[in-house]
Amino acid sequence: MTALLELRDVWAEYGPFRALFGVDLKVPPGGAVALLGANGAGKTTVARVATGLVQASAGDVAVDGIEMTNRPTYAYARAGIAHAPEGRSIFASFTVEENLTLTFRSFLGRQKVGESLEQAFELFPRLGERRSQTAGTLSGGEQRMLSLARVLVLQPRLLIADELSLGLAPIVVDEVYSTLEAIRSSGTALLIVEQHMAHALELCDDAVLLEHGKVAWQGSASDAGDVVTGRLFESAGD
Numbered sequence: 417m418t419a420l421l422e423l424r425d426v427w428a429e430y431g432p433f434r435a436l437f438g439v440d441l442k443v444p445p446g447g448a449v450a451l452l453g454a455n456g457a458g459k460t461t462v463a464r465v466a467t468g469l470v471q472a473s474a475g476d477v478a479v480d481g482i483e484m485t486n487r488p489t490y491a492y493a494r495a496g497i498a499h500a501p502e503g504r505s506i507f508a509s510f511t512v513e514e515n516l517t518l519t520f521r522s523f524l525g526r527q528k529v530g531e532s533l534e535q536a537f538e539l540f541p542r543l544g545e546r547r548s549q550t551a552g553t554l555s556g557g558e559q560r561m562l563s564l565a566r567v568l569v570l571q572p573r574l575l576i577a578d579e580l581s582l583g584l585a586p587i588v589v590d591e592v593y594s595t596l597e598a599i600r601s602s603g604t605a606l607l608i609v610e611q612h613m614a615h616a617l618e619l620c621d622d623a624v625l626l627e628h629g630k631v632a633w634q635g636s637a638s639d640a641g642d643v644v645t646g647r648l649f650e651s652a653g654d
């Protein structure tokens with residue numbers, strides 16, 4: 417089966433600093449892959465390469481078997497790849513509704529905005545209650561919901577989510593992960609970047625562990641817990 421997303425021997429740099437050293441990774445259609453690793457291992461860089469935000473300096477990226485290397489971010493978006501980036505990717509001085517409207521208008525067109533807002537508020541009722549609130553004054557969890565709502569309503573074929581649970585209370589993490597389960601059951605493939613592995617491994621079929629910009633281990637998510645915990649502890653001592 418052709419992978420929905422495939423990275424083959426991908427190298428990437430930020431100026432003189434090399435962040436990825438020949439990474440191979442595949443996400444099958446409808447599959448779910450957990451991307452694990454310590455701080456600075458290169459997880460976010462993989463997410464950026466897989467969405468066109470950072471261009472690979474060598475190797476290639478394919479979507480549905482079609483070469484995407486050096487294509488701009490909108491080409492990835494058009495191919496159905498959505499990115500919920502690390503951090504709070506929202507416009508802090510705009511309201512919840514304005515944030516959503518901006519995204520929906522630019523990706524779906526003016527006519528779809530009303531319907532998409534309804535969907536977003538159905539998915540996250542808390543955002544509906546706070547539609548007129550300035551996004552910068554939402555709680556951390558609510559801000560995560562807002563960035564997730566922006567990409568989910570676009571009904572991506574693959575959602576790349578980077579550290580969605582960072583800094584969230586356990587109960588909110590549970591909420592975010594049950595939303596991801598629902599997204600997965602609707603057929604959307606997932607590439608989940610997480611440092612806190614338990615939830616990600618429960619949700620995913622496969623896991624890839626990055627260490628210093630290289631794939632150090634990959635296998636089934638059910639085997640990953642033991643292997644990865646051991647290695648993360650080892651690499652923390654580097």
Ligand SMILES: Nc1ncnc2c1ncn2[C@@H]1O[C@H](COP(=O)(O)OP(=O)(O)OP(=O)(O)O)[C@@H](O)[C@H]1O
Pocket residue numbers: 430433434435453454455456457458459460461462502611
């Ligand atoms: N914009 C940038 N400019 C220069 N170096 C960068 C940039 N972004 C990341 N790096 C470097 O690339 C390496 C990989 O970073 P990356 O953000 O991919 O790691 P990560 O696995 O996502 O880490 P974390 O768990 O802390 O989010 C790090 O050493 C980081 O300092």
Ligand SMILES: [Mg+2]
Pocket residue numbers: 459460461502578579
């Ligand atoms: Mg990161």
